[in-house]
Amino acid sequence: MLTPFQNASAKIDAENAQDPNSELFQSKSYPKELLYSNRMYKRLLDFHPNASEEVQIAAKAQHICRWKMPRESYPMDRVGYLKWREELKKFHAKTTAGILASVGYSQEFIDRVSFLIEKKLLKKDEETQLLEDVICLVFLEFYLEPFVQKHDTEKLKNIILKTWNKMSEKGHQAALKISYTDENLQLIKDALGL
Structure with a gap:
């Protein structure tokens, strides 16, 4: 029996594995956002081994399906960049919330993960x-x-x-x-x- 965390992690990985963009790392090709997700998760556990489940999921899902909202789809100026970044955070949070709901997490847990992905109250x-x-x-x-x-x-x-x-x-x-x-x-x- 898999835990909700294991199920959510597997679903996040499955989504990121669909990235059509690839990145070479140590002579092996990986879907770009899957590699990023794995790097985030590993670095989190190295940096703060007792991180909460909410932070662990937020780290894994930080760029979930990012390729679906390419930078080029917004004006290539500062305003366009900031709008893209803001909408990306909401998109990542919403995509992750759907996965978390599907594996049985509470609304409170889902809201906390969304809060983290949207990077609210940074420094506070x-x-x-x-x-x-x-x-x-x-x-x-x-x-x-x-x-x-x-x-x-x-x-x-x-x-x-x-x-x-x-x-x-x-x-x-x-x-x-x-x-x-x-x-x-x-x-x-x-x-x-x-």
């Missing part, structure tokens, strides 16, 4: 902050390098600084322990004035 809610720390750590470890290939130094410093400012002190300590290339470590230090 401990679990929202925990999730944001994990998002930032996963970005720095796995997704900073592709940004480095695409953007100039000033833009990169700005991205790093914004990421840093969203994190807690515990998040900062974990971020400095990630194994970066020498160039990226220097970039981070320059951005932070270290």
Whole structure:
């Protein structure tokens, strides 16, 4: 007999496994959002092993079915970007809520997971902050390098600084322990004035 958590996890994985976009990691190809989901979950358990079930599901479902709302479907300016981000959070929360209801979670539990996915009360809610720390750590470890290939130094410093400012002190300590290339470590230090 599977627990609701195991059922929900399997359904989230099944949804993310349908991502038509793939990413190579250690010479193997993965559906992009399934790989992201697995990275989020693993990093959460490494960073905070006693995370609640709500946070665990929110971490796994952070980008659920993201490919269904491509960035290009919104105006390619700052306003379009912010609207896309806002609607994405609601889409991820709603998609996850449907899965959680189907495996028997209470409305209270579902509401809490939606609250976390929508990143409400950042810096004020401990679990929202925990999730944001994990998002930032996963970005720095796995997704900073592709940004480095695409953007100039000033833009990169700005991205790093914004990421840093969203994190807690515990998040900062974990971020400095990630194994970066020498160039990226220097970039981070320059951005932070270290």
